[in-house]
Amino acid sequence: MNLKELKCEPFVSKAQAIVFGRDGLVLESDNTLFKMKKGDDNVFSKIYFFQGMEEIVFALEDSDELKFNCISIDLLGHDSHFDFRVKKISTDTFCLSVYDFSEQYERVFELQQERNLRDISSKKLERENRRIQEENEVINRLYKQMSQSGTSEFVLLKSDNLLVNVDFKNINYFEAYGDYVKVYTDAKMYIIHNRMKNIEEELPPGMFVRIHRSFIVQINKIKNIEQMSIDIADRILPIGRQHKAQLLNQIKQL
Missing domain, CATH: 3.30.450.20 (PAS domain)
Structure with missing residues (x-):
């Protein structure tokens, strides 16, 4: 041997x-x-x-x-x-x-250090996820409360995980955008996850009118009405044939 x-x-x-x-x-x-x-x-x-x-x-x-x-x-x-x-x-x-076993123990030590760093990062992510979840729960709760209050002069727009309080009077028009809706205000444009049908049901009565399957406008913001289009907020929007009568009828009521 x-x-x-x-x-x-x-x-x-x-x-x-x-x-x-x-x-x-x-x-x-x-x-x-x-x-x-x-x-x-x-x-x-x-x-x-x-x-x-x-x-x-x-x-x-x-x-x-x-x-x-x-x-x-x-x-x-x-x-x-x-x-x-x-x-x-x-x-x-x-x-x-x-x-x-020095080499093995050194590697074990390195692995343990890597594990400690991963644990720290994981716990940090968990805390961040909890914070975001809690914030989202608050946002959803407030959004639901505001959505159920049809008499409010303001609306909370949930955009990019933020709640933006917007006066209805400052909204020019809404535009359909797939599963989203673009909200054009005097200051800027917001994108919210919603449907035009839901938006139409939640708006204050008599203040907005649907002029097209893709557009809901604030009546007071309309500058001019052509044969099949309107001028609003420096933009020309089309009027759908099935919506023209409703537009003219609401204008007559003013």
Whole structure:
């Protein structure tokens, strides 16, 4: 059995096999981790972890083995985590196998640090998501309350997760935009997630009129009415044939 075979844990990159006799003197060593001089060094005196263990080691039967795992010590000037294996290989011959787990422990430490950073980021995201959820719940509750109040002079427009309080008098017109509606005011344009039918039902009666399947306008904002179009807020909007009568009828009521 050679020294390489005595190092029986191939997944450890740093390992050393030391063969010694009953007197503790080194018979052979591959000196991978530290130098052990043949015939001069004694494993029980040079490796202080084994000091006073002669009786236990020499009591081993053939092929018996002692194991000491995960020992954190400064071994001959090399601070690391070590595993030790002592095995009797013949009547008066023993082998001490030393396994240095520094690389593995360093990687474990790096992985733990990465895990800690991920946990911190995850908790931060959880807090942010909770905050956004709470804000959305408040926005939805206020929006629902305002939507149910048909007599209000103001409306809360929910746009980009913000609630914008808009006076109905400042709204020029609404334009259908797929599953959304564009709301044009004196100041700016907002995009809200809603349907024109719902908008029409929630508007103050007599203040707005639908002139086209895609447009609802505020009557007071209309500048001119042509044959099939109106001029409002510096824009020409079409009048749908089925909506012209309603437009003219509401204007007559003013």
